[in-house]
Amino acid sequence: MTLLHLDSSLLGDASVTRHLTQRIVATLTAAHPGTTVVRRDLAAQPPAPLDAELIKVVKFRDLTDLTARQQAELALTDTLVDEFLAAETVVIGAPMYNFSIPTPLKAWIDRVAQPGRTFRYTETGPQGLAGGRRVIIASARGGRYAGTPAETAFDHQEAYLKAVMTFFGIPEVEIIRAEGVAMGDEARAAALAAAEAQIQALV
Template sequence: MQVLHIDSSILGDASASRILTAAIVDELRRENPDAIVARRDLAVEAIPHLDGAIAAGFRATGSNDFDDATRAEHARSEALVNELLASDVIVVGAPMYNFSVPSQLKAWVDRVAQAGRTFKYTEKGPAGLAGGKKVIVASTRGGVYSTGPAAGLDFQEAYLKAVFGFFGITDVQFVRAEGLAMGPDARTQAMEAAHTAMRDVVNQAVAA
């Protein structure tokens, strides 16, 4: 089993999503001791946001009219998409920032969303090329967005499910801890519930 472990929180050791992704990966290793884990910390090693010159590296134009820095970014894009395609399970730490995902995580998505690699366009519309993988998202939120009046503001989990689905990855599970900013008791209860849910999600991922 090849596991890709991605963190995107800017909070370091104070991050709830980092605690959960570490626990998920530990559980995957416990269930599959031979698992190989690749790590991407998108806050520590930030991926520059996509621009025209970087995106040009997605296309086989035959042009070499790029400076060394841009060619290095083309190589980074290639490494990132190869890493995704080689993985069986992708564990994503995705805290909610302003109702969506961190820009660090969005930068990663923009690098691996490559026509001909993770998706293609057909006469019937887009088709994913990266199917057969499993994604486990550690979703953390300060408030409550899964139900209630704030549910319509959740552009975090829906976005991740949509973008991985666009890549052809339909097995996307969420280990959610929300209400984390609503007092210490609420935080403790949310993290305990997330750890319990995590074990079931990992068992499903390993057994399937």
């Protein structure tokens, strides 16, 4: 099995999602000896957010008269897409930041959303091209949202990631969730214990 391990938290060793992705990857690799793990730390080496210079080449594939920066960013984009499509399992660390996802993870999505590779447009609408792989999202939230009235209004993190993966042709996304981690030591410990139980159930 080939596994792509993505982290996006900016908190380093204090990150809950980094702890969760490490546990998920360790559990899966123990259950599947010989697994090849490709790790990409999007916070340590963040893809550049798209700007006027990059969007023409990264999103619209206009390859005329490329600058050195555009050439480098095009190569990075193709590498990120190749990594994603080569993986049978993708583990994504995605904390909630201001009700959404970290900037480096959004930049990664902007690169991987490539017409003709991860999706295409047809006469009947968009069609995902990246089906057949397992996606597991390690989610952390300071407050509690799942199953509450706040979920509909404020969850632009898990809901967004599920929508993106569905667009890519992966409608079934597994969520390992630790929420309420900023609500005191007891709540944090309970959240991590619940997430650990979810991790053990992955195999």
